[in-house]
Amino acid sequence: MSGAFQPQFHPAGFDSALRVVLDDVRTGRWRSMKALLETCATWGLRTSRSQVLAAAAANGDAVEAWLQEDPHDNAVMMQARVLVERALNAHRVGQRDVGSLADRARRACWEAARSWPADPVPWVGLLALAQVDSPDVYQHRPEHRVDSWEYMLPYGPWGLLREVQERDPGNREAWHRLLQAMQAYGANTHDFVRWVSTWAPAGSPLVLLPLYLHAEHYGIQRANGQLTPLYWTRDPVSHYTLRALAWWFPQADARSWSPLDLNHLAQALHSGGFGEGAAVVFEAIGPFVTPVPWEYVADAPERWLEEFERARSATYAIRKPGRCTPADADERPPQHLQGPPTGGAVPCTPQCPAPFTVPSLPEVTALSSKQVAELIEPLNLSEAHMPDSLATSAAFRRGGERAAIPDGMPLIISPVGADSDLRDALEDLKLGRHSAARDLLSRTGSHWALRTSRSQLLAAGAGEAGVFKAWRDEEPDSPHACMMWARALTRAAVEAYRKGERHQVVGRAAALAQQEWQRLDYLWPECPVRWIGRLHLTQLPYSANYFDPYAQRRRAPWDQLDDPAMHYRGPWPLLHEVNRLHPGNREGHHRMREYFLYRGGGAAAAMQFSAWLVSGRLSNAELLMLPVYSLLDLYRERHGDGRGGALQFWQTAQVRHYACRAYDEWFAPLPATEYPWLSISDLSHLAHALVACGEDERAAWVFKAMGPYALPQPWKDVNASLGRSRDWTDAFLRIRASVLR
Template identity: 25%
Template structure:
């Protein structure tokens, strides 16, 4: 496999910076971002105020916005899962409120699934199953109450269908629930997806029944309805989650034509929605996954363009604990595959897809604070491959931010981390001083602390997330107190467990660590250091230029080339004489060891050749200057 990779590596290096360059940056991608009204309701609920949530759901009920209502109820129930106080207060004040009862019904089902988890049945213990079924039994009357309080609402029946799935209700019960749901809204997407899960082979149906149900719903759906993507959900369930046909026969897959038709139908539906549409985000994320499974890399890249920043938890949560990271790695992999299929001297293929726009307002702002002087940071950042701007924060601290590169470095363009985090990972390597990388968006703030090239701790405050557990927070606080010489980590733990106001908690943490305060306009625009006195741009260098400058300068700037011959210092000869056998041995070992990837092997080889070239050229110049003819 190494030879094909080496043959396509030049294509990747040449085209990776341009293919997918119109995609939003990785740091702007958010999983299931709420709209503005829901964001306000979630923030208020976290603070203990149920008023905005009450008004939000009342409006959806008054205007019969059942799809929107379903999504809001799901997110509010998730918020109440670990912080139920606001919902309890709402029910105490208005026990007959149909909106509060609906959130409570969804919460009861969520609590049951929280205990069971989404693992396969063979991985769930007997005690978990007993608690799961007991909670589902308790949830049944709560769901019934929600349905009685608002008879026209299909959402309680969507919850009932989910309840039937987990409680292993017989088909007759499922059919009754389904009839009640479609009587209220025959094209409700949430009810159809819940029914599809019940009918899939891993639960209570079969592949044939699942596909037939999805295709029938799509055939009768109105134009533009998300139900046209329901066969795509069936295809995903069949091909990805159940790993295709269950028989061992060598014949053709009987469902392959239906999978292909589902993808084609979903592509047509995606074209009817605007790029970056939150409403289309769910099926577009599924579509991107199915396209790459069919090796339709260009179509998959166009779909990622249409998704923009609106990643969703599913289907990516099926492949790892971090859906966002899975989304980013998949998107990066698609770019690489497109690059490997583009001839070296050809122009990258032109896309007719319109990329999503409007994401810049929600893009996170990032700023680092290094416990070092600006000149020390400049010297350390020579080889990070990313242009940076620094500004003095105090006598012993430096602000750092990433600035745009007209032509990004090829070795960093496909990284799934934000550019400043990637740079900090690099420029802290071998340094004794720690660096705190801070991030801020409208609804969350976070940080990652680096020391000696390693991320040692990270944390995020989110307006909709519960307080983290004490063990995790204590470990993070201990790491911070050790790196920044704080005697008592307990105040840090208190700040890390705070909720409700992420920007304030982030600022409180800096004060507790005795670090300089953030610039006043941090979080309002991407670059905030350009107005600070003493700011300086560190233009990125190529790999070889960075290595050269690291060996020839102490202050982060490459010295001017001398006009006449100047003898090399003993230190110069010693460093290269030691480096050449070291990198030569490393390259030989890397190519010999199959566990070391081709990228590291190639870099070690190029470094050894570069040092050999430098030594050879310097030796020839020295002999020529001495009046001897070089070989």
């Protein structure tokens, strides 16, 4: 770069035609403004230009003169724009007459909407006024308290946004105005921007919406001494930054770039350590620097320009890639993401649960072998129902139930799938022999994903748990024997609690399990299963930190995540330990989802966790299935008896989004040679979701991967809720045959 940098602060930015007109507007002349608005080729350009013109005209009478001399549609629109701007300015400085100003602006917007029904700008103005309402007024304005389009999002002016969407899908200002309204209402805006980021199409400025929220959040928290610059290097902020670099910057029309968007992206890239990407964006910015977001990261807000110049100079001085460049980001939008969903789902805004009380657990050192047997045997583990995503124990009996069907392909109800070695080990365990299981786990080695799934299925389908106790007694120093006995005790404790067993029975089983997991800490410190088992135990009615042997050493609060986008409390340190030993472990994250489902807020909280998880960068694409499971949990909770639009639930854009994303980004890239190792539970849930939202072509490939295997869920619960045949296999076979035909 040659020559001294000369920043420009002109609100027109790159729009040279708008720059000329603004000078006229400030001097009270309106004819060039009229001519400029008549040349706008897109609604987006009309929206952005009218916003900048209104900000300049709000301090003069150019628009009033235009409306008096030539009451054109554009003049009516600009009058509404100016009145909205004046109301917002009054609101920012706390004027007392802001209510009357907002009412006058609202009437002008309605008049402009009637004057030109196809124009989205008056509706954008109405959206902008939504933030002016106080909480009390908000309660009394019906257009500001409308159900959101998707589950998990709060009430708000969604009807006004829908009007804009119908006229100009993805209108940049409209979505920013909705974000501002939600901030004014005190809603959970992190959920909102995360949701937008899941469907925002490539090239859309909405991809940058999370960066605006995180920049403002950082500025507020840093002023209070609560955040450091490392905030920008962590997920989900770094994920949103790289997504914007790959999805928006190279794919958007450069003529539509907003200097404000470019400055937000450059700041996030520089602060996150992505030097090469930041350099490219700084070049695109040129001289058009904006105070925001630099004032959020500067040592003092008034020194924002120094911060911009420092960041720009440092980036140009390095001129080498940071942690990632656009070519490395490998972020491409899935094919099915064409724009925002517009379904009419009922929102839910769950509250964070109160901390648990801590019942005491019994000591286990005095328990004899006879007492252990009395504790475990009555639980009848071979028949116990396990309502989670990982196994259905009834399907283990007789090696899987088989039914003949007309097309010749059998139906085998078993979670084992094509893993013949696992099936043989299960048969051996049912006969009271553990040698095959021991050999199987030994051969599995340190393939933690396979070891986790196999050990979980062995524990669920073994029949009587005494076979693991006998193995443990026979080989007391075997980590495999210790792991499987701890698995059986953990499952026994959870099943006892769900069956309503006495507190003493649940407590003894939990204490025994905790003792075995602690023993495994010494026998096999590299094994992530010991932390997965502890996560499983958090479903019991005890304080979750009881199951963390290092709870006293960890920072407080123990159960709170350092991420403003996830406000729910939970056993995050246990999940951290799982990821430390095996990043992206499937069962570990499902156990965390189950914690929220059973102990941490219900199906809504589990859905929040799942959506939050998949909004970041995943080390295991299998985790994209978590929202599909959580959607079934929501369905059971809200439509389990067939009430309230049960069929429509599966046809919402939210279901389609998560199902298609799991297919496109997890299942579709897999080679067919890996199909036998996939979870039958995952495939069953994915096939059902794809069929339910009309994606039969995708579903056909999933059915082919399943082969003859299937599990009752989700087919059984959905079938029963709709009042159909009690035998879920009838519906499954009919659907499978139809899709594969």
